[in-house]
Amino acid sequence: MSQGLVAAGVEVLAGPRRLLDGVDATVAPGLVLGVLGANGAGKSTLLRCLSGGQRLHGGRVELDGRALTAWSAHDLARRRAVMSQEITLAFPFRAAEVVAMGRDVWRESDRATARVADEMLDLVGMADCAQRIYPTLSGGERQRVQLARALAQIHGGRDPVLLLDEPVSALDPEHAIRVLALIRARARAGAAVLVVLHDLNLAAAFCDQAVFLRAGRRYAAGSVVDLYQPEIIAGVFGIQASVVTHPSGGHPMVIPVYHGCDTVERRPTHALTSQACCA
Amino acid sequence: MILRLPRSVLLSACAAAALLLGIIAIGVGPVPLDVRAVLGALFGDVDDATTAIVLSIRLPRVALALLVGGGLAIAGATMQGLFRNPLADPGLIGVSSGAALAAVTVIVLGDGLFGGMAGRFALPIAAFAGSLGTTWFVYRLARFCGRTHIATMLLAGIAINALCGAVIGVLVYVANDDQLRSLTFWQMGSLGRAGWPEVWMCLAIMLPAMIWLLTLGRSLNALVLGDSEAQYLGIDVQRCTRTAIILCALLVGAGVAVSGVIGFIGLVIPHLIRLLIGPDHRGVLPGAACAGGALLVAADMGARTAAAPAELPVGLLTAAIGAPFFLVLLLQQRRGAV
Amino acid sequence: MKRLIALLLVGIAMLGAGEPRRIVSIDPAVTETVFQFGHGGAVVATDMTSTWPAAAAALPKLGYIRQLNAEGIIAQRPDLVLTSDKLQPRMVIEQLQQAGITVRELPGAADLPALRQRLLGVGEALGESAQAQRLYDGITARIDAVARRHPAGGTGPRVLFILHLMGGDVVCGGSGTAADWLIRACGGRNGIDAPGYKPVGAEALLAMRPDVVVAMSTGPSGPMTRERIVAHHALTGLAAVQSGRVHLVDGTLMLGFGPRLGEAVEAFADLLHGDGAAQR
Numbered sequence: 001m002s003q004g005l006v007a008a009g010v011e012v013l014a015g016p017r018r019l020l021d022g023v024d025a026t027v028a029p030g031l032v033l034g035v036l037g038a039n040g041a042g043k044s045t046l047l048r049c050l051s052g053g054q055r056l057h058g059g060r061v062e063l064d065g066r067a068l069t070a071w072s073a074h075d076l077a078r079r080r081a082v083m084s085q086e087i088t089l090a091f092p093f094r095a096a097e098v099v100a101m102g103r104d105v106w107r108e109s110d111r112a113t114a115r116v117a118d119e120m121l122d123l124v125g126m127a128d129c130a131q132r133i134y135p136t137l138s139g140g141e142r143q144r145v146q147l148a149r150a151l152a153q154i155h156g157g158r159d160p161v162l163l164l165d166e167p168v169s170a171l172d173p174e175h176a177i178r179v180l181a182l183i184r185a186r187a188r189a190g191a192a193v194l195v196v197l198h199d200l201n202l203a204a205a206f207c208d209q210a211v212f213l214r215a216g217r218r219y220a221a222g223s224v225v226d227l228y229q230p231e232i233i234a235g236v237f238g239i240q241a242s243v244v245t246h247p248s249g250g251h252p253m254v255i256p257v258y259h260g261c262d263t264v265e266r267r268p269t270h271a272l273t274s275q276a277c278c279a
Numbered sequence: 280m281i282l283r284l285p286r287s288v289l290l291s292a293c294a295a296a297a298l299l300l301g302i303i304a305i306g307v308g309p310v311p312l313d314v315r316a317v318l319g320a321l322f323g324d325v326d327d328a329t330t331a332i333v334l335s336i337r338l339p340r341v342a343l344a345l346l347v348g349g350g351l352a353i354a355g356a357t358m359q360g361l362f363r364n365p366l367a368d369p370g371l372i373g374v375s376s377g378a379a380l381a382a383v384t385v386i387v388l389g390d391g392l393f394g395g396m397a398g399r400f401a402l403p404i405a406a407f408a409g410s411l412g413t414t415w416f417v418y419r420l421a422r423f424c425g426r427t428h429i430a431t432m433l434l435a436g437i438a439i440n441a442l443c444g445a446v447i448g449v450l451v452y453v454a455n456d457d458q459l460r461s462l463t464f465w466q467m468g469s470l471g472r473a474g475w476p477e478v479w480m481c482l483a484i485m486l487p488a489m490i491w492l493l494t495l496g497r498s499l500n501a502l503v504l505g506d507s508e509a510q511y512l513g514i515d516v517q518r519c520t521r522t523a524i525i526l527c528a529l530l531v532g533a534g535v536a537v538s539g540v541i542g543f544i545g546l547v548i549p550h551l552i553r554l555l556i557g558p559d560h561r562g563v564l565p566g567a568a569c570a571g572g573a574l575l576v577a578a579d580m581g582a583r584t585a586a587a588p589a590e591l592p593v594g595l596l597t598a599a600i601g602a603p604f605f606l607v608l609l610l611q612q613r614r615g616a617v
Numbered sequence: 618m619k620r621l622i623a624l625l626l627v628g629i630a631m632l633g634a635g636e637p638r639r640i641v642s643i644d645p646a647v648t649e650t651v652f653q654f655g656h657g658g659a660v661v662a663t664d665m666t667s668t669w670p671a672a673a674a675a676l677p678k679l680g681y682i683r684q685l686n687a688e689g690i691i692a693q694r695p696d697l698v699l700t701s702d703k704l705q706p707r708m709v710i711e712q713l714q715q716a717g718i719t720v721r722e723l724p725g726a727a728d729l730p731a732l733r734q735r736l737l738g739v740g741e742a743l744g745e746s747a748q749a750q751r752l753y754d755g756i757t758a759r760i761d762a763v764a765r766r767h768p769a770g771g772t773g774p775r776v777l778f779i780l781h782l783m784g785g786d787v788v789c790g791g792s793g794t795a796a797d798w799l800i801r802a803c804g805g806r807n808g809i810d811a812p813g814y815k816p817v818g819a820e821a822l823l824a825m826r827p828d829v830v831v832a833m834s835t836g837p838s839g840p841m842t843r844e845r846i847v848a849h850h851a852l853t854g855l856a857a858v859q860s861g862r863v864h865l866v867d868g869t870l871m872l873g874f875g876p877r878l879g880e881a882v883e884a885f886a887d888l889l890h891g892d893g894a895a896q897r
Binding site: 048051052053072073074076077078080081082084087089090091092093094097098101102104105153 | 515
């Protein structure tokens with residue numbers, strides 16, 4: 001059994017600024033770990049440290065008890081896949097070609113690669129767009145293609161690790177839920193998953209555990225149920241919120257108090273031309 | 280619009296075009312020769328003049344055009360992948376003029392620095408060093424944090440071209456009349472100096488470099504996603520980048536050393552190939568190599584015959600075709616179509 | 618007398634047998650020499666700058682001497698190529714020889730030893746050695762006569778020799794050039810010390826205070842006129858220009874260093890000293 005991906009006391013400096021200061025995190029097989037925090041708290045930096053794309057100024061990151069720096073790029077690529085934010089391409093690759101790049105490390109036949117690519121695009125609901133040109137896709141469509149690429153990379157591999165940086169930031173609610181459910185299913189099938197999210201409620205619904213970062217430090221970590229307390233939410237994000245339990249899911253839900261929002265009573269006017277309304 | 284022809288179809292077509300143009304080019308020139316005379320010269324039963332025309336004038340020239348054209352095109356395609364931008368071209372971003380400047384410096388000051396004998400080897404070595412230095416410089420300058428800044432890249436190219444122009448201007452001032460003519464040759468590009476020694480030198484340097492580059496297709500595809508993404512996909516990014524830069528510098532340096540600055544082939548050809556089969560480097564690299572050779576053979580044929588029996592610098596022809604093409608590319612990019 | 622004539626006839630017949638029938642001449646001085654020796658009829662093509670005599674100018678042109686293509690020369694089916702060491706690329710000579718063509722390469726420098734080898738070399742190739750020696754002796758005699766009249770160094774007029782006015786630059790003949798040799802041969806002093814043909818700035822021109830301004834009548838920027846010189850911002854203030862001591866000369870004659878060098882030196886000496894002496 002894999003020991004997963006472990007970060008201990010990670011430090012990253014950028015000039016005089018400390019981007020990360022002694023952060024611990026464990027991405028364990030079978031679970032989804034959410035990383036949350038305000039803008040600039042160090043979420044993406046932590047993800048880069050765990051993926052091996054960032055030089056550490058202190059601490060260590062190990063996969064299965066072996067330091068990441070001791071892994072070759074090739075061996076590491078067969079174990080873990082990374083999805084970064086906002087990937088643009090200057091060349092007109094097709095969606096299916098981009099997904100197929102994820103399979104390069106497996107050195108398999110073009111036909112086998114194409115089959116996996118089609119399967120992954122289908123999983124993220126992009127099967128119809130396989131032949132479209134990547135740079136012409138919308139932001140949400142690109143995000144799903146990149147997720148398909150990451151999934152393709154670890155498809156069929158042993159003890160996979162999946163690191164995702166805001167995978168649903170540009171997705172509509174339907175696709176966001178579909179994608180996060182897909183990711184959770186991967187974890188249940190044995191993958192170790194880390195996902196950086198901004199939406200507290202989506203995180204509560206789909207993550208098993210969470211790390212809250214504030215100004216480069218780990219503010220709190222633990223199970224979602226333990227972490228979602230009004231004081232902790234206020235400490236991490238600086239907002240007042242009440243925490244309730246989701247009526248059907250049973251997981252916590254955050255309902256923020258909106259300051260500066262006008263308090264005039266709003267009633268439905270029945271003048272809207274909404275189909276749902278009429279039905 | 281991208282046609283997406285099957286890779287094998289395009290590669291066979293490009294290779295066939297290069298071969299066919301090569302054969303035609305051996306038959307075309309100020310001295311009219313029919314097929315029988317050309318074959319006779321190749322297999323040895325015609326007069327000295329015909330033999331000399333075919334074997335020691337046209338054949339090395341065609342061979343050199345194929346090599347240099349192919350080398351420049353494949354180097355252009357590689358740089359575009361590395362810089363993640365379809366506007367990178369050895370001539371445009373200053374690499375060719377860096378190589379030419381180094382070579383010209385050796386011509387003008389070389390006798391004092393190296394003595395007569397070393398000059399023969401000093402020239403290609405200097406051209407290589409010049410192209411390596413400028414490629415590295417522009418690469419470092421244009422890319423930070425794993426992203427390519429196209430404006431920085433093109434501005435660096437302008438600056439390097441201007442700097443080389445200025446230094447060449449100084450060299451013009453100290454050069455004697457003979458050296459002056461050589462300088463002009465370097466700046467305009469010509470295959471008129473093609474002899475067998477040049478062909479063998481190019482073959483020895485460029486063929487291995489081109490074959491090596493062909494093996495980097497997958498890695499270049501991954502690099503298009505970004506440095507870190509390529510790393511995540513299992514590519515040894517540093518080694519791959521370094522290898523690609525050195526190989527490009529070798530190709531451009533060797534090309535400049537024998538033929539001066541021939542621009543725009545590295546820009547036009549990869550773009551055309553991408554329009555025909557898509558951006559996958561596993562197809563673009565070999566396609567560019569064949570089509571680049573074919574284009575330079577054709578352009579050189581034009582250079583030899585347009586003003587016959589005198590000849591035009593072939594670099595002027597490629598620039599005349601390439602510069603408008605570049606403008607179209609820029610306009611397209613402005614409209615966000617690239 | 619009869620024996621002499623007989624000998625001469627035999628000699629001509631012998632020379633005639635080995636005489637080249639199709640000559641390509643690549644170098645203006647060499648071309649002039651070939652025509653001077655009366656072999657112009659055998660010349661089938663020349664380089665671009667061989668424009669004297671008129672018959673040579675009318676022949677097919679094979680391009681610039683520094684950028685030749687061997688095949689263009691071979692296409693003229695010559696049995697002899699006469700040229701100078703200015704020819705580029707050097708590989709062309711080898712390619713011509715491989716095609717079975719005799720190539721005679723002569724020194725191209727602008728000085729008397731090179732001129733001598735040039736004339737004698739062409740003479741030898743055409744079987745006109747005696748005539749070549751006579752021609753050379755004639756030229757040196759005329760040069761010596763001019764030198765006796767106008768000894769070099771000291772007090773001769775200061776000369777500015779303008780090659781062309783391309784791009785607003787005044788490009789002048791400095792030391793080591795044919796123009797410099799000509800000025801010295803005529804007892805003048807060259808205003809420019811720097812080696813080679815160099816662009817010279819307006820201030821340097823004023824400081825030089827040339828007594829005479831000489832310019833080539835044709836150049837890369839089109840035919841030169843007196844008006845262009847007078848109107849040029851860097852030249853208009855010169856005393857020599859204001860007093861009208863501006864001369865246009867035929868570049869192929871003055872700087873050609875061919876068989877007409879004697880004539881060139883005499884004509885140039887007249888320019889420098891003729892009106893100059895009258896005004897002084």
